[in-house]
Amino acid sequence: MFETTLKVGPASFRIGSDWKEPIALIDELYAAYPKPSLSDFTVRMEATKPWRRYIRPSVQIKGDYMLPDALPLPLEQAFLAAEMGLNLQMALGWRRHLILHASSAEKDGKALIMTGESGSGKSTLSALLGYNGWRFMGDEFALIDHDNGEAVPYPRMISLKNQAIAAMEKQVPNAVLGPLIEATPKGDIRHMVPPIDAIRNMEKSARPAMLLFPRFGHDTEVREVLPSEAFMRLTQASTNYVTMGEVGFNTLTRFIDETPVYAIDYQNSEDAISMVNELWSKI
Amino acid sequence: MGTIYYIKDNNNVRLHPLDYMTLLYDRLSGITHIVAEPAPQIIETLGSQALSVEQIERELQKQYDLKVFEDSDDSFADIITARLDEFIDLGIIDKCDEEQKVKLT
Structure with a gap:
């Protein structure tokens, strides 16, 4: 073998x-x-x-x-x-952190966490942020430390799907890409090597400062999300919340208590990036 | 003698208020419940005591301005009983006759 x-x-x-x-x-x-x-x-x-x-x-x-x-x-x-x-x-x-099915990026030493269903654009957004002044931390799992509540990077290969492939190739012309894998159950998939600073700094965790629920393909809108709604959605977005028992409860309630939450709807990635930066400037 | 209600294991129930909803973590089952008023207030009132619906209502009245929806036929006692029955189904609360409890203790 x-x-x-x-x-x-x-x-x-x-x-x-x-x-x-x-x-x-x-x-x-x-x-x-x-x-x-x-x-x-x-x-x-x-x-x-x-x-x-x-x-x-x-x-x-x-x-x-x-x-x-x-x-x-x-x-x-x-x-x-x-x-x-x-x-x-x-x-x-994995049991060492609370796992959220979410992407994440870091700026000014603080982490932005984005979660949503497949097709929400969380993966593409985190990758684009990684080439626009942010440090890419991961496009699939955000790992939340049980002891200090910080987000720990998990910068695996970025998984681009369908129209995101061409969009990213255009935005990042020198990106290192894997082979185009066509006709998978999720459509066409192409993997992209994360920006080198994301890999070099993959041991550097950051305190979560904002949680976003992005949604692609809807009229531009920003709304605040109540902690109870965010909590419920994160229990669904976590792969190990139930398994972690009370430790998971402590980690997730701390995350919700300390992190402002917004939902953003957007039509294109340029709008989304400026919405993210606008919200970020207010924290 | 009437029915009294008590939390099966008060040390293993945790409340965490968020907004108009409160999280209730049950250590024994490992399940997180998301509950609305007056459920968390009932749990807080019961604490380590065994109380009847009337006693719970009286305790809640001391602390809160109790109101039922205008178009509702339910009394506040009905609402408390319904929440208590739900907690019984969830395995968090149990009930017994007051007489039986006196004999046990």
């Missing part, structure tokens, strides 16, 4: 594969990330049957945490399979 290791934020992974190519691609895209000697989680890309290594190669994602009914993916989508495997380990296995 071919293998590599990588560290994203506080989490270390060992990744194995029956094929050489996916490991080579991971090493290429994650070249700037540390290679730890110990790992928190293992992810493996295995052939569904021995002969499926060669004939119509098909990748089954295995690891410490697995979804029993996960469908195998064709070898061309192996990188996506690996990314899904990494996410799954974090979502199901």
Whole structure:
């Protein structure tokens, strides 16, 4: 089996594969990330049957945490399979922080957290902020420290979907991109290496100073969100709130008590960026 | 003798007010409930005591301006009883006859 290791934020992974190519691609895209000697989680890309290594190669994602009914993916989508495997380990296995399914970015030593459903634009917005005066912290998981309430970066590969791919290629012409993966269950996907300062500073946490619920494709609007609504939405956005028990309750109530919350609706990313900066200037 | 209500394990119920809603964390089940008035006030009033609906109402009246919606047929005692029954379903509160409680203690 071919293998590599990588560290994203506080989490270390060992990744194995029956094929050489996916490991080579991971090493290429994650070249700037540390290679730890110990790992928190293992992810493996295995052939569904021995002969499926060669004939119509098909990748089954295995690891410490697995979804029993996960469908195998064709070898061309192996990188996506690996990314899904990494996410799954974090979502199901990580206990050292409260995990919010959210993107985050840092400015002036303070963190902005953005959460919303798939297609809300949270991933694209965090990436764009990362090229517009902010430090990108992560596009998938915001990790909240149980002890001090700070947001800990998790700057994995940025997952661009559908029209966000072309939009980002235009805005960031020198971006390092993975292969275009077409016709996945979420449409076309292309991964982008985060800005280098995000990777270099991935140990630097920041106190959350604002929580946003962005929503793409609606008339421009900003509204304040009540703490109770925000709390309820964050329990749904957290993959480990229930598992963490009272520790999770303490961390989330502290986060809600200390963080102002807004919902923003927007038609295009330029509007969203200026809305974010406008709100940020008032905190 | 009437029915009295008590929190099963008062040390394991935490209230955290947010806005017009309050979080209630139940350590025994690990479940977070989001509750509105007068549910958290009922929990606070009960504390470690066992009280009847009438006693709870009297205690609440001392602290709050109790009102029911104008178009409602329910009395405040009905509203308190309904919330108590919900807490019983959630496993947070239990009830017994006053006589039975006296015998137990």
